[in-house]
Amino acid sequence: MRILVVVAHYFRPQEGADLVGGLGSGRAPFAKIAALNAQLVALHRHFGPRRASLDPDDPQGKGRPADTLDIVVLTQPGANLLDYVGLAPPAFSVEHADVAPMMLAFEAQRIMRERAGAYDLYAYMEDDLIVHDPAFFAKIAWFAETFGPRAVLLPVRCEMGWTGTPAKVAIDGRLSRDALAPFRRDVAPVLTGSWNGRSQSFRLPGNPHAGCFVVTAAQLAHWMAQPSFYDRDASWGDPLISAATLAPGKVFGLYKPAEPDPWFLEIEHFGTRYAAIVAPEGERYGEPPLLALVEAASRDGAGALAEIAQKTGLRGDTINALIAEAGELRWRLERLERSRSALFKALLRATFRRRKPSR
Secondary structure (H helix, E strand, O other): OEEEEEEEOOOOOOOOHHHHHHOOOOOOHHHHHHHHHHHHHHHHHHHOOOOOOOOOOOHHHOOOOOOEEEEEEEEOOOOOOHHHOOOOHHHOEEEEOOOOHHHHHHHHHHHHHHOOOOOOEEEEEEOOEEOOOOOHHHHHHHHHHHHOOOEEEOOEEEEEOOEEOOOEEEOOOOOOHHHHHHHOOOOOOEEEEEEOOEEEEEEOOOOOOOOEEEEEHHHHHHHHOOOOOOOOOOOOOOHHHHHHHHHHHOOOEEEEEOOOOOOOOEEEEOOOOOHHHHOOOOOOEEOOHHHHHHHHHHHHOOHHHHHHHHHHOOOOOHHHHHHHHHHHHHHHHHHHHHOHHHHHHHHHHHHHHHHOOOO
């Protein structure tokens, strides 16, 4: 499968709180870095062509040349955190857009139009969404093939409590009838199909926003033929939300999973910004512990990290070093086991060292 993913990414904390908050940039940069890294790595983990194995004969180590994953990070010069994400440039490409920051997400449609015909699926995502389902894109392609080119399947956004209580929380609350009016056209309220032999239904949701959308090549061609394509209408909520939801919603019926599996298609929204609000009394849906440590260190100095190191008695690299050393020893032993002559020589050396008198 050939997949194009366009990610809108922006970070410039010195600007006004309203602007950076709307772009998800109002927080310390560590969460943004962690979210973007997790997003890009997850896409490559499940859909990227590069595969390897310690055993070159393993089928798991063979690449996937028939698959294409191209990720374009849409951003602006000097207003991003790409230097800190830690991935080699082939993992993604960068395109700069000379537009108002809040209008950045609309440029994903322009990039899709420029690359129309080159991919099977075209995706737009905000920079804090993480795919965990290896069948994510296959389900979306199946949905379009089953229900026709005018229906688009969106994932349920959720957040996960990483500390405190490990709960999964759906974060797209129900909207008012007026807010849903642009999406309530003459489309079926419920669709039902069979995925891998199991019945699954989908409905027009109480909140169509997902921070992302995916369309097939045929759907993109149909969309580009409509006057609303790339019209940059920011009238629904704010420009970021409009680009992700109103833009495709003008043309397609937007559906989310219903029964029997309401989590049939999901995507994680990094952090617990919304989930923390609904935690029951006495419980907490908290952030990942390492992120909390780094943010504490940036706020309170290195004392927070030093305290952990002192309590555990470990350097930060100790565990990784031990794992690497164990791996190297295991590899050397396997080499010896495959070669009788090498094993015999190693045994002689060990015996000689044991019998050699100490001085």
